[in-house]
Every structure is written in structure tokens, then in C-alpha cells.
Amino acid sequence: MSTFSGLGTALSSLIAQRQALEVTGQNIANANTVGYTRQRAALSSLPASQLPSMFSTTNGPGYGTAVTDIARLNDVFLDAQVRTTTASSSYLGARAAASKLLETNIGEPAATGLATQLTDLWAAFQDVANTPNKESSRAVLLETAAAVGDRIATLYTAAGTQWTQARTQTASLVEKANTAAANIADLNKRILAVENSGSSANELKDQRDLLVTELSGLVGATTRTQENGQIDVLVGGNMMVDGSKARALAVTGAAGFADATGGADVRVVWAADTSRSAGLEGGQVAGLLSVLAPPAAGGTGGMLTEAAASYDKLATQLATQVNALHGQALTTTGAPGGDFFTFEAGRPAALGLTVAFDDPALVAVAAPGAGALDGSFADKIAQLGAAVDGPDAAWSAFVVQLGVSTGSAVSRATAAEATRASAAAQQVAQTSVDTDEETVNLLAYQRAYEGAARVMSAIDEMLDTLINRTGIVGR
Template structure:
């Protein structure tokens, strides 16, 4: 072994310890960087020379150390689990949020809710029947009935507005998905070029993993790592990102609430061939569920189902009230034998919830008397007031709708909370694996510092030995 070989051994240690120190410094610098994965310098020993050079012998001692790589301290299985949990949690959270918005719009229970308005209307029928000869109570009845019709229309418009906002959000998120996919494809290309050149692309991999997790929350994306270091991003089994190429998604189907109510659905398809993306997770899938049209049974998306319920209620109110009011007589009509006619009207060409109007403008046209009971009779008014407590009346129908909405909203909230807890647990496991512990890094830096100082001391010792050998050999006795 060459006399000078010790210099190379000491130098390799100086270089390796400095690189390890730089890695620890990089970790500390990114301790608060979102998505950063801590790194470790992998040190490997250099073996002894197996073929000694001419006039040299091998002592069997190694030739120092070298940095074989910079390892990211991540776990692909923990990452995959987090993405799966993120997909499910985002889907359920979107449903819970939409139900909460719908509940807020309904405003039940409350003094300004439809339930209170219905009660006030039927109470007005009762009061009008008790003072059938006066017009004041009938005027109050018309005002309260108009308030009911307006409230139902407001609820329908609220569902329509929320649907339109949801569609706008869907379009925005799909655009975000396409942009993110393009960024991922670009990162794949850059990472491949760097790794092929023998460099380290760990920070770019961190950015790529962060984008994949974001896509998991949006469209339920999963990752498939390739042998060359690139990642394919899959959505429902199809490639959103394939190496350096990104595919795009687009929103198709209903563009308005009326189209959705007519049965046209909103869908997400692949731009290249128009095939359905088949989303089964992520926030966008939750939005599609909210936007779904009503099915044959009247259910479906929560908004179209709610609107269908408003239409049904408006039709029920008009039908039941008119059925009784058509048998009633006003004071003038009692003398001529002419019944009062319809109290409510449904405007043609509009949804029932928007077309419900009070057909009577003159309080004297309100019919309260039954046939043969006298012009001042109020028995029909009493029957109309009794609809408030009828098991098949509007109040009962609305109460059932509100209870159903409350149960579904509570269920969605509960499921979202459980899913979020599972996601948070997975995220905590990932952070435990990847996040930077500044205390640990301080200890590592101290270890690298001491090793560097030791290597420098070895270098100094060898230098002094060589100085003696070169400059002092042969000077004895002079």
C-alpha cells in the first residue's frame, strides 16, 4: 500500500462527513416546508484494494468512505394509504358540506321557516272561519297564504342557486386537476433527466408526491411507481399522468338546473375520447353526487331531490286546499249557489314550487261556508284549518322532508368525521416517517462535525509523518 494512501482515506472522510453535514443542514432548513421529506446521506465503506499496484502491498485495510446516495425517508405504503384515506374523506366531506348548506337554506326549525309559515296559514283559516262576516281575517289569510307560496319559491330558488354554485365549483376543480396533472408530467420529465445524469432529485420528488396527494383529494388518484423513477397517476384505473404525458378531463352534461330536473346528469369524461372517467373518490366525485338528477322515484342528488320535494309540497297544498275551497261558498256565492272556486293556482310552464300563487285577490272571494249551512257558516274554513294536523296534510309532508334531511345530514356529518379521523391518523403516520426532527438533526450534525474533525486530525498526522519521511530522512549524523 502506498505511503500516501492515508491521505486519500482521510480526504474521503472529509468529503463524506461534509456531505452528511450538508444534508442535515438541508433538513433543518426545510423543517417547516410542507411536503418535505427528510433525507439521509448513505455512507458506505471503500474496500481495500484487491489488486495492489507495482511494488506495493495490501494491508487489508479499506480505503475510506464515500457517499453512495441521499435517501428520502418516506414509505410508499404509508403514502398510498394516506392517498386512499384522503380520497374517501374528501368525498364524504363534500357531501356533508352540501347537506349543511341545504339545511341552512331550509332554516328549520325557526320562526321564519316554512313550517312556521304553514302553521300561520292554517291558523288564519281557523280565525277566518270564526269571523266569517269580517274581511280583516280574510285579508290576513291571503297574506299568510302568499307568504307560504313565496317561501316555497324561495326554497326552490335556493336549491337552484346551490346547484349552479356546485356546477361552477366542479368546473373549477376539473381545471385545477388538469393543471396539476400537467405539472406532474413536467416533474416526471425533470426527475428522469436528473436521475439519468446521476443527480439527486429528492426535492422534486417531494413536490410530485404533494401534487399526487392533492389529486387524491380531488379525483381519488392513486400512484404507480415505474422502474425509471417516474410515477403514473391513475384515476379509476385509467392514466391521468403517464410518464411525461398528461391526459385531461372535462365536464359534460347538464348546464342548468332545469336540465338536471329534467333528468340530464353532469359527468366527468376524458377529453381524448369522451369516455366516462368513472370517479369513485375525491371531492369532484362528491360534487357529482350532489349534482345528480332525480331518478324515477324522485330521489337522486340532494338538491334535485329537495326541489322535487318542494314541487310535490306546492302541488299538495294547491290540490288539498282547492279541493275543499271548491265546495265552499262566499257570502255572495251562497245566495246565487256558486262555489268559491280555486284558492291556489299553479302557473303553467313553471315548476310547481315557482308557479304556486294565491288565485284570489279580493278577501270577499274567500269561501268558508258549507252548502246548506248559511252564508255566515265557517265549517269549510275549519276543515281547511284541520289540514294542519292531518297525517296526510302539507304540514306532515313538510315535517317528514325536514326530518329526512336532518337524518341524512347528520349521517353524512358523522361519516365525514370518521373518515377525517382515519385520514388524520394516516397523515400523522406519514409525518412521523418523513418530518424533520430538529433535535435529531442537531445530534447528527454534531456527529458529522466530530467525524470531520477526526478526519482532519488524521490528515494532519499523516502530513507530519510524510514531512518527517521526506525532509528528515538521511540527515542523522550530519
């Protein structure tokens, strides 16, 4: 081995330790950067030279060290776990948020809630039963009945407004997912180009992983790594990102609440082939689609359309039961009562429920043959408030069921978010920068660099003695 080979060995160490110091400095600089994954310089020893002769041997050491890779210290299993739990948490979170908003819009129990207004309606009928001779009590009854109809219509309108907002949000999130997918495809292309040139693309991979996690929260995306280092992103089992190519999603189907209550659904499809559903299985968009779904048999449809169906059913039940008794009674003039409530043609029952007349004299509460000032039928109508199959019981059952389902949705969303947070914490523990650890590494690489420099100085002194001072002893 050449005497000068020691210089090359020391030089290789200087270069390697300097590169390792630079990697450590990069870690420290990004200690607070969101999504940054810590890196390590992988050092490998360089072997001794191979001699060409079959029987030749060398007892010399290797030729130093070199940085063979700058490793990105992530864990693919933890990354996959974070994406899966993010998709689940986002799905359940969207449903819980919609359920809580619906419960808030109903406003029960409250002094202005429908339950209170129904109670006021039965009390107004009871007042008429007690004082059938007073026109003022009949006028109050008409106003109270109109207020009940208005309240039911308001609830229906609120459900429709919430549906429209959720529909708009769905379209916005799908566009956001398309943008994220396009950016992932672009990063795939850039990462491949950088690595093919022999450089490190770790920072670009950090950006890509952040986008994939975001896409998982939106549409439940999963990934598959190609041999060349690019990743494919799958949504519903189909590729949304294939290397450097991205496929866009689109929202089709019901455009308005009337369409949804009529049975039309909102669908997320592939923009290039709108006949193919994306088949979302997780993410915030899938959660919103379940909220936007049309009503179904057994009440298993979307919560907003099911609520609208319940409002329609309540309005129909109220009108049917009151009209059945009011139609048997007589007014103060002896005329048949007819319908107390009616519906506007072409509108949902909850929106079209109105009082059939505005003249207090047309309120019929007298039993046939009992006299003009009899109020027995008003008393019978007032008793509907306590009937087990009356409107109050139906409304109470709906409110209780909504409260139970909302509590369940919130509980499931909270548990899913805790799971996601735990997975994210494990990922951060693996990938985040520990400044104490980096400080130790910094000192270690610094000392190694100083040692290599000292070796080079020692060899330089040895060579100086050999070249410049050999053979001059005694002169």
C-alpha cells in the same frame, strides 16, 4: 499498499463527511418547510484494490468511504394511506358541507320557517271560520296563503342557487386538477433528467408528492411507480398522468338546475374523448357530482334535486287538498268556490304556486244550504294542519329526514377527517425533520471530519520525516 494511500483514505472521509454535513444542513434549513422529506447521506466503505495475480494477496485495509446515495426517508405505504384517506375525507366533506348548507337554507325550526307559515295559514282559515262575515279575515287569509307560496318558491330557488354554485365549483376544481396533473407530468420529466445526470432530485419529488396528494383530494387519484422513477397517476383506473404526459378532464352534462331536475346529470369525462366518463371514485369532485345528481326513484338521487322534488310535491299536495275542499264550498254570493290555489303554466309546481284570485269575496267557506255566512268548510280546511297525510306532516317528515341525513353525513365526514389526520400524522412522524436528531448527526459528522483531518495531518508528518529526515541522523 502505498504509503501515500492513507492520504487518499483520509481525503475520502473528508469529502464524505462534508457531504453528510451538507445534507444535515439541508434538513435543518427545511425543518419548517411544508412537504419536505428528511434526507440521509448513505455512507459505504471502499474496498481494497484487487491485485491482478491469481495468487497475490493483500492484507491492507480498504480505501476509505464514499457517499453512495442521498436517501429520501419517506414511506410509500404511508404515502398511499394518506392519499386514500384524503380522497375519502374530501368526498364525504363535500357531501356534508352541501347537506349543512341545504339545511341552513331551509331554516327550520324558525319563526320565519315554512312550518310556521303553514301554521299561520291554517290559523287564518280558522279565523275565517269563526268570523265568516268579516272581509278583513278573508283578506288576511289571502295574504297568508300568498306568503306560503312565496316561501315554497324561495326554498326551491335557494336549492337551485346552491346547485349552480356547486356546478361552478366542480368546473373550477376540475381545472385545478388538470393543472396539478400537468405539473406532475412536468416534474416527472425534470426528475428523470436530474437523476440521469447523476444528481439528487429529492426536493422535486417532495413537490411531486404534494401535488399527488392534492390531486387525490380533488379526484381520488392513486399512483403507480415506473422503473425509471417516474410515477403514473390513475383516476378511476385510467391514467391521468403517464410519465411526462398528462390527460385533461372536462365537465359536461346538465348546465342548469332545470336540466338536472329534468333528469340530466353532470359528468366528468376525459377531454380528449367526452364519451368516456372519468369514473371518479373519491375526492371532492366526486362528492359534488353526487350532490348535483338528478332525482331518482326512491329518493336516492342528488340531495338538491331531491329537495326540489319534495318542494314540488309539497306545493302540489297543498294545492290539491285545499282546492278539493274549497271547490265544494260556496262564496257569500252562493257561487261555487273553485280552486283556491293555481299553478303558473310552464314552471315547476313549487315556483308556480299562487293564489287563484285576489278578491276576498271569492273565498268560499260556506256549506251548500247552510247560509251565506257559514264557515264550516274553512274549519275543515284548517283541520288539514293536523291531518296525518296533510302538508304539515309531509313537510315535517322532509325536515326530519334532512336533519337525520345531515347528521349522518357530518358524522361520517368527521370520522373520515380523523382518519386522514391520523394518517397524515404518521406520515409527518416518518418524514419530518427532528432538529434534535439532526443536531446529533451534525456533531457526529463534524467529529468524523475532524478525525479524518487529524489522520491526514499524522500521515503528512510521517511522510515529512521519511522524505526529509531519513539518512541525516548524526549530521
